[in-house]
Amino acid sequence: MVRAPCCEKMGLKKGPWSGEEDQILVNYIHLHGHGNWRALPKLAGLLRCGKSCRLRWTNYLRPDIKRGNFSLQEEHTILELHNLLGNRWSTIAAKLPGRTDNEIKNVWHTHLKKRAAANHDDSNNNNNHQQQQPTTKKRRSASKKSKTASVNDDVSSLTTGDNGGAQSNDAKPDDFSSTEEMDESFWSEVLSADSSTSTDHDFPAAELGSGLYDDPLASFVSSEGDGPGSGEEAAAAAAAAGLAHSIVDYTSMDFWYNLLTGDNNKELSELPPI
């Protein structure tokens, strides 16, 4: 990278992590936890700065990280929450178990931002359907191998015991192709948040009959209250956005459930942009 390295003066390594480094980090955290990121690399014997270790762990090595494509439901949730919260990736990530803020941020910038914009245009001009989805590139069918794929395989088996990196992207193509082939009214409905088009469990994508997921909001709801600043923080944001015009329990599952399934969408649509 071009920027002035923060750790170079210390003689610390930067750039892609090797499998050996990953193993050292994972082993150390398994044994001792990560009380102090700053001190961790020294204690673990890594030539990395604490920040780099924390990033590697939280974005890649954590055992609960779900790898692979985002499901329609997850994308939907991201769009909704981004619409509500803006670029508060960590808050959004708290609502998507197994997903990291970095990953969500990437997905937003690479896919969802365009779609949101396209659908925003679409809502302004309903006659442009043929011009939508100019995605000339096919979505990469084969999994894009991580630059550290072999490392991931090793570490995944180390940390999760599941199929590891091999499973990560193999499931990708269908999810996304179905997304791209779906009726554009899907996103229009989602983003316009018209309560008349949805009811409880009337999840738009469910109409596609894709069968890609089970309970549309299961993971969302189940994650309620997990981690720092999840319910309360998002609730505060919602309140700040002007939702607090009536007595509502923003920390309740029902509130968020209703919010994203449409019961409150009419109110949301009337909110000023965040």
Added chain:
DNA sequence: AAGATTCTCAACCGCGGCACA
């Protein structure tokens, strides 16, 4: 087949917030 272009995503940096002395 080869070069050009586009896309993806891991990793970096800077900054703000918080805790503590």
Added chain:
DNA sequence: GTGTGCCGCGGTTGAGAATCT
């Protein structure tokens, strides 16, 4: 109240892979 150190977040970069021409 102020200074210091650490953590976490959001924005950005760039290498490498995939795709196009």
